[in-house]
Amino acid sequence: MVCTGQFLSPRLPLESFPGIHKFKGQILHSQEYRIPDAFRGKRILVVGLGNTGGDVAVELSGIAAQVFLSTRTGAWVRSRSSVGGYPLNMMQTRWRNFLAQVLPSRFVSWNQERQMNKIFNHENYGLSIAKGKKPKFIVNDELPTCILCGKITMKTSVKDFTESSIVFEDGTIEANIDVVIFTTGYEFSFPFFEEPLKSLCTKKVILYKRVFPPNLERSTLAIIGLISLTGSILVGTEFQARWATRVFKGLCNIPPSQKLMAEAIKKEELIKRGVIKDTSQDKLDFISYMDELTQCIGAKPNIPLLFLKDPRLAWEVFFGPCTPYQYRLMGPGRWDGARNAILTQWDRTVKPLKTRTVPKSQEPASLSRYLKTWGAPVLIVSLLLIYKSSLFLELVQSKLQGRFSPSRILWYIPQNS
Numbered sequence: 056m057v058c059t060g061q062f063l064s065p066r067l068p069l070e071s072f073p074g075i076h077k078f079k080g081q082i083l084h085s086q087e088y089r090i091p092d093a094f095r096g097k098r099i100l101v102v103g104l105g106n107t108g109g110d111v112a113v114e115l116s117g118i119a120a121q122v123f124l125s126t127r128t129g130a131w132v133r134s135r136s137s138v139g140g141y142p143l144n145m146m147q148t149r150w151r152n153f154l155a156q157v158l159p160s161r162f163v164s165w166n167q168e169r170q171m172n173k174i175f176n177h178e179n180y181g182l183s184i185a186k187g188k189k190p191k192f193i194v195n196d197e198l199p200t201c202i203l204c205g206k207i208t209m210k211t212s213v214k215d216f217t218e219s220s221i222v223f224e225d226g227t228i229e230a231n232i233d234v235v236i237f238t239t240g241y242e243f244s245f246p247f248f249e250e251p252l253k254s255l256c257t258k259k260v261i262l263y264k265r266v267f268p269p270n271l272e273r274s275t276l277a278i279i280g281l282i283s284l285t286g287s288i289l290v291g292t293e294f295q296a297r298w299a300t301r302v303f304k305g306l307c308n309i310p311p312s313q314k315l316m317a318e319a320i321k322k323e324e325l326i327k328r329g330v331i332k333d334t335s336q337d338k339l340d341f342i343s344y345m346d347e348l349t350q351c352i353g354a355k356p357n358i359p360l361l362f363l364k365d366p367r368l369a370w371e372v373f374f375g376p377c378t379p380y381q382y383r384l385m386g387p388g389r390w391d392g393a394r395n396a397i398l399t400q401w402d403r404t405v406k407p408l409k410t411r412t413v414p415k416s417q418e419p420a421s422l423s424r425y426l427k428t429w430g431a432p433v434l435i436v437s438l439l440l441i442y443k444s445s446l447f448l449e450l451v452q453s454k455l456q457g458r459f460s461p462s463r464i465l466w467y468i469p470q471n472s
Contacts, residue, residue, distance in 0.1 A: 056299060057256075058279040058292075061243040068239060074216035078235065085238040091115050097233035099123070100221060102213065104130050104182075108238035109195040116206035123221075123229055127212040128188040129181075131171045134196050141404060143194070145376040147286055149358070152342045152377070164190065175199050181209030189337075243281065256281075259335040260326070261319035264347060266295050267302070269315030274302050286341025290379050294348040297388065306387075307351055342377050354386035371397050 065084040069075050075082070085107050091114050099119050101112045104126035112124045137146045155163050167190070177183040180202050184190055201207040210229070215222040220230040245256050255261060255268050256278055263269055266277050277299035280292045301307040309315075325331045349355040361369035361384075372381055380397045383390035 056277050056279050056296065057245065059243070059245075060280045061283075062241040063244060064242045066240045066242045067237055072213055072216060077218055078216040078221075078232075079218050080232055081234045083234070083236055085111055085236055086241075088236060091118050094119055094234060096120050098229075098231055099234045099236065100125060100210075100213075100229070100232050101236050101238060103238035103240070104128070104193065105191075105238060105240070106193050106195070109193050109198045111236060111238060112207050113195065113197045113201055116201045122201075122207045123210050123232075124207050125210045125213055125223070126182075127185065128191060129177070129184045130191045130193045131167070131177065131184070132182060132198055133171075133192055133194050134174070135194055136196075144286060145401075145404060147341060147377050148374055149342060149372065149377055150374045152340065252276075255319075258323075260333065261322060263309060263315055264298075264351070265339070265344075266299060267309055267315075269319045270312055272312055274309055277302070282344075283336075283338040284341045284344065285338050286345075286377075291339075291341070291344065293379070294345060294352070294382070297354075298348050298351050301352060301387070345377075345382065349382045349386070352387055354382045354384075354388060356381050356384050365394070368394055368397065376400060 065086045067084050069082075088111060094115055095118045097119055098121050099115055100123045101108050101115070102125045104124060108124065108126075109130075109132070112122050116122045133143060135143055137143045171177060180199060182199075182202075198207065202209060210227070211224040213221055214224045219232060220228055221232055221235075222228050243257065245253050248256060251270065252268060255270055259265060259281060261269055262278060262281070265282050266279070267274055268276060268278070277295070279295050279299065280288070282288070282291055282295075284291045298307065302309060322331070326333045346355050356372055358369060358373055361372060368384075372384075375397070378397070378400060380390075380393045380400070382388075383393040384397075
């Protein structure tokens, strides 16, 4: 197993920034950044808006004279807490994942944008996604507040460097910049491999399920952790390792190398022709990828069967948080305590927060409470009244029809007509 991950060598594309060699200030990659004390009172530019860029900018904003944050694409900024103050990943459910797959992608994107802008208008904060760019999400609780307070100033991409100033794409210039910190990501490589294995392993999309190289006659090598997920990377790497060990032992099989290589070559050709997208830089959907791996192991939960055997558990599995306990309900690695862990996960989430007990005071009943209490009786009475009133109307109509018969009506018609 090769578990070196994808954060090996800092990517510092200085050649992409005209005039960078004229700049006399300090230049560093975020890998070299440790503590903010050395940057006290300085004017700092942070290049790149990912999770690292946001974190570095926020931390420096407390002691620097001014922090500028440059981004080409923008980003949707999420908080670590979600609806009701619960952790964000507790909102990751199979039900929401199902809706995202069956609903039109444009509607899903529109709804996400609407929900994000409800929290704060990203355009007003200089964070909105540039036209034609892929949506990108970062997690940062303090960035919007720092922008609002003026501690961080959002800027467009860098156009040019001078000795002490920086020119941005929108024509604005910031002078007397002391430090530039690049948060431009990392590059991964496998220098200990020989060709062609070395080149194949750097192409994520052709690794079988992002784990096995396609050109090996025997499945004796697995790449672990070369993934980006919308959920926990630790859960993803655990299941990659569980699957790999079962393949090594011969308990699980993968297709022969000839078939995998043919599929890999075909996929590369389709990407070059623009028929399919290159998703190597995209984050994999957490639930879909976990289901894909655990299906190979035999540990994917059978939701329809659960609804027949244990409806309460099935409801929580489908509509509740998709936590790793779900993949311990059946198959290899099954755990007897998984059911109880799933049913009590909400309680354990809030338990550490309840360190202050406040006696509940007698509060006036809210409208929702009145509706819950009296809603059903009022509805039943209303339906009965409507039913009785309809009977009464029918009775009145029949009486009137009997009183004003056609012969009596004709009696009132004048003779000359």
